[in-house]
Structure formats: structure tokens, C-alpha cells
Amino acid sequence: MKKFRDLYIYLNNYDIEQLIKHLTDNCTNNWSRAYEREKNAVLLEEKAYCFEHTTGDGLEAAGLIIFQKDANTWFVSNIVPTAKGQLSIDEYNQILVNFFETILQPAIKNTSVTAELTNDQEFIENLIGNDAAALLNQFSAYANKFTVTSHPVDRKKWFDFILSVNSKGVKLDPNLLSMSLIEKGWSQEAVDKLVTEYEFADALLNYTKGK
Numbered sequence: 001m002k003k004f005r006d007l008y009i010y011l012n013n014y015d016i017e018q019l020i021k022h023l024t025d026n027c028t029n030n031w032s033r034a035y036e037r038e039k040n041a042v043l044l045e046e047k048a049y050c051f052e053h054t055t056g057d058g059l060e061a062a063g064l065i066i067f068q069k070d071a072n073t074w075f076v077s078n079i080v081p082t083a084k085g086q087l088s089i090d091e092y093n094q095i096l097v098n099f100f101e102t103i104l105q106p107a108i109k110n111t112s113v114t115a116e117l118t119n120d121q122e123f124i125e126n127l128i129g130n131d132a133a134a135l136l137n138q139f140s141a142y143a144n145k146f147t148v149t150s151h152p153v154d155r156k157k158w159f160d161f162i163l164s165v166n167s168k169g170v171k172l173d174p175n176l177l178s179m180s181l182i183e184k185g186w187s188q189e190a191v192d193k194l195v196t197e198y199e200f201a202d203a204l205l206n207y208t209k210g211k
Contacts, residue, residue: 007104008116011112011113037052047068052082053095062082064099076096076099128170145190
């Protein structure tokens with residue numbers, strides 16, 4: 001499933017003001033420092049650095065905001081469109097990658113600063129673990145995709161999967177579960193039923209735990 005990418009900047013004892021200066025110096029063509037946006041952050045008693053991307057290179061116009069996460073880490077907290085109501089996941093990620101490649105990477109070359117750009121895909125096993133993913137695979141491989149969980153054996157495998165995920169305290173996005181089931185050959189009707197069952201069972205289990 002596609003997701004918004006994150007960009008983390010690790011200073012490793014490098015001065016943030018010096019890094020921002022390098023980023024600002026690297027702003028050419030469609031990128032510029034957005035000082036006015038930074039003033040708004042100051043009014044909210046928050047430290048932020050802002051950059052702005054304008055159209056002309058095939059990407060949308062948007063403002064990019066860098067906030068502090070902890071003493072060593074800064075991150076792009078948001079990319080806000082300036083000429084339209086909302087950015088799609090692809091549009092958001094394209095702007096972030098462009099900033100990373102054209103502005104950030106040249107700025108941190110030969111410094112102690114490192115950066116991490118996360119993946120644009122969410123894989124279910126990364127969230128729930130390989131053991132729970134294996135249970136889902138077993139259920140999908142052997143279950144009757146017409147009767148769904150009517151057979152006791154299929155129902156047991158499905159419940160084993162739900163219990164495994166719940167025991168980890170993981171919040172499984174229904175959309176991610178839905179996409180995973182569709183990829184495994186389930187019909188949309190069956191997927192809707194399974195996702196509804198999962199959400200109900202997960203909520204019930206959490207209730208019994210006092211959550």
C-alpha cells in the first residue's frame with residue numbers, strides 16, 4: 001500500500017543553523033527559503049525552518065516544513081500545497097524526494113549529517129511481524145474463498161491471525177489489510193466481510209483488556 005514518505009535528518013553534533021544555511025544556499029530554480037512561514041512558527045513558540053517549491057519543473061507548488069524531533073533529529077513534518085487544496089500521495093512524495101536529492105544531499109556532503117528517506121510502500125509483514133503474516137498466508141492459502149470463514153478450520157486460522165496481531169498491540173490499518181487480502185486473491189465482497197470481522201474482533205479483544 002502506498003504511503004507518505006518521511007524524511008529524517010540526523011545532525012550527529014553538526015550545528016543546525018549551519019545546516020540550514022547550506023540548505024538555503026542550495027536553493028535554486030524552483031526552491032527558496034520561506035522566511036515568512038518561519039515567522040508564523042515563532043509566534044506559536046515553535047522552532048521551524050521552511051522552504052517553498054514553485055511550479056515549473058512538473059511538481060506542485062508547496063511549502064515544506066522542518067521541525068525538531070529530538071536533540072539529534074530534525075524531520076520534514078509536512079508539505080502543504082500553496083496552489084491547490086490537497087496533495088496526492090504521489091505528489092507529496094515527489095516533492096519530498098526532489099528536496100532530498102537537490103537540496104539536502106548536496107548540503108550534507110562532507111559533513112557528519114546523515115539523512116533517512118523512508119519507503120513509499122507499506123508492507124503488512126513490516127507492521128505485524130513475519131509470524132502473524134505467515135498466519136494470514138496460511139489462512140488465505142487454505143480457506144474457501146467463497147464461504148470465507150464458514151468452515152471451522154478456516155475460522156480457526158482466521159482467529160489465530162487476529163489473536164496474533166492483537167497480542168502485539170499493533171494497530172493494523174484496515175486499508176492495508178484489505179489490500180493484502182486482495183493481493184492474495186480474495187474478492188472485494190469477501191475482503192469487506194473479513195475486514196469488518198477483524199475490526200470487530202480486535203475492538204472486542206481490546207475491550208476485554210480494558211483498553
